[in-house]
Amino acid sequence: MRLPGRLSAAIEVLNDVEARKRPVSEALKAWGLGNRFAGAGDRAAIGNLVYDALRRRASHAFIMGDDSARALVLAVAVLDWHNTPETLNAAFADDAHAPAQLSDAEIARLQTDPTTAPDHIRADMPEWLVPSLQRAFGPNWVAEGQAMAGRPSLDMRVNALKSNRDRVLKNLKRFDAVQTQFSPNGVTIPPGERDSRTPNVTTDEGYLKGWFEVQDQGSQIVAALAGARPGNQVLDLCAGAGGKTLALAADMTNKGQIFAYDSDRNRLAPIYDRLKRNGARNVQVRAPLDGALDDLVGKMDRVVVDAPCTGTGTWRRRPDTKWKLTPELLATRQAEQSAILDDAARFVKPGGTLIYITCSILPEENDDQTTAFLARQPQFVVADIAPLWQSSLAAPMSPELPSVAGGIILTPRRTATDGFYFAALTRAE
Template identity: 55%
Template sequence: MKDGGRLAAAIEVLTDVETRHRPVQVALRDWGAAHRFAGSGDRTVIGNLVFDALRNKASLSARMRDGRPRALALATYCLTWAKGIEALADTLEQDHHAPEALSEEERDRLSNEDLADLKPHELADVPEWLWPRFQAAFGDNSIEEGRALATRAPVDLRANPLKSDREKVLKRLAHTGAMPTGLSPWGVRIEAKPGLGRMPHVQAEEGYRKGWFELQDEASQLAAHLAQAQPGMQVLDYCAGGGGKTLALAAAMQNKGQLYAYDADRLRLAPIHERLQRAGARNIQVRDPASSSLDDLIGQMDLVFIDAPCTGTGVWRRRPDSKWRLTDRALEDRIKDQRHVLKNASQYVKPGGRLAYATCSVLPEENQDQADWFLQNEPDFQSVSAGDTWKDTLPQAAAPSYISERGDILLSPASTGTDGFFIALFQRAG
């Protein structure tokens, strides 16, 4: 396929996402299934166009004065990918599979580089209703942080010390351009490719199959580290999901002690078993909510880790369609879920034990406000500074920009080059 046909396909997928309210991955998958002639390279470019259009939907819509799929796809190719108007015009005119040629009005809007008329939330590519919350989280850095959340995410890996080390992983992945991450001592990063660029399929690598590394964003690695799981501990990963942080906790424990993996949604737990085997993690007991109870763990855990259900605002780089589907009602539901999880999970912490609360959100209501609520409602717990833990255990890493007076940490793409992630630590009175 030529770029004209790829633009037409991107417009088709964006229309499907908009009119049928479908997740973008599902729409792309179904388009590929219905168009078998499109090769893997074509599908990569079409996916890049669709994802970049959604990442920058607010700013591109404002510049084009048109938020329809055609305007978004053309602006992505011309502006975001910096192809320029003439290259776009030639593509549209020379490929009979391409969308119709540019109108004079479209040419004028694509030529206008003046952004003075754009509102702050448009410049930041943040939904307007969320803008006050972004300002509460980031203050004067709100536009910068929104723009960073509208970029492509790198592929981050965590070297698995149960089977390998970072130097070994870097050597094996040298052909991908892999580099060490700047904050996590176990992290490996493959930077995002611009425009038509295709990312390597790291799960096809021999090192992945052997369990030398796992896919895990650097922020998630750091959250697991700050929880400070130690060899010999009794640890509960209360919202384990697919097991990414479970594996990081197991590695920190050096397979010594006992780690329980639990999630109220058993379908989310399904991938964990294959991952545990590949990683060589032998101290993990998976508790299926349909067939087992956690009653025997009440008051017994040295550490309970909560990766709480949230709006996912911190991972917009990876799931850009989700930011335009998010509603105030969904945020209210997540806040209720988080309080329910915090209250339930805290009962498993033994006297003197710790509770770690993390979200992949940047919204204060899901982060600092929930930590406040927990401390007000659970007098047996007191705050532990995640900022001090960072300083003591990650001396080589620059301190995060966003640390609350209590010591809670907020990571972000613009400040730390990671997904948006929040971590707060608590200790039960001994």
């Protein structure tokens, strides 16, 4: 497929997303199944167009004066992929699969000065979240939003139980992989531009042998800050598919015990194969049954709560969810987080630590939850993260990271990672 056909396909996918109210990943998969003539390069390019359109949906719609799929895709083609309207129109004229040529009005709109847009549009953020973002980031909130609208890198965590970073870097040299800035076991492939393809590293020999796992560097950072050490007793209370469980097992060198639990059996299902591939032998998976964790009350050195959240920190990867978030969904997640934190507290032994993590950038899910928990549970205090960072990570902690309540916030702008919140809450002896 040539660019005109790819642009038409991206418009079709975006229209499908809007009409059927389904996730972008499902719409892209459905398009691929219905158009089997399209090669891997075509599918990658169409996916890039769709995701780029959604990442900057607000600012592109402002420039075009229109939020239709056509307007968004044309804005990406010109403003992000740096095609000229004249080049596009010439290509469209010779391609039966092309969209209609750009009109004079559309060409004129593409000259709109983006700096004249309201701040929430320049930040590509829903307007109702502005007070939250201002609380979280102060005068830098627009820049934080703009960084959140970029493409993410592909990050991997080297599994120290089976390999080392030099070996993995050599194995992935063909993808221009480099070491991460903060995670001592991290490897990253920078995001490409335009129609570049993200490599499928899960088919690589090293992955199949358990040498590395796909994991955003931000997730690696908060797992390292959890401070799990050989011989510890650790409860991963919201283990899900086990990404952080695997990182904890490696940090503990398979010594001690990790109890991996999740209230949703389906989320937990992939963990078994991942544990086997990674050679993680100190993990005991606890199924979500009544009383499944009763024997752990008051005995854990670390209780890790990777809480259910709005996922605002992952908007680079799932930009469609940015425009679907509602105050009602945020309130639901807040209630869930409060309940999980209170439940987690009972497993922490005196002198132990409760680790609170979200992949959110909103203070309602982060500092507000930490502050409210400490008010309800006065036997806990906020631990100083600076020594944890210094002992666990490969580069100094920026003074910009600490939050008001004693946690830290990672973001694409600050750390070139997804958005994460981390707080360590220690129980009195």
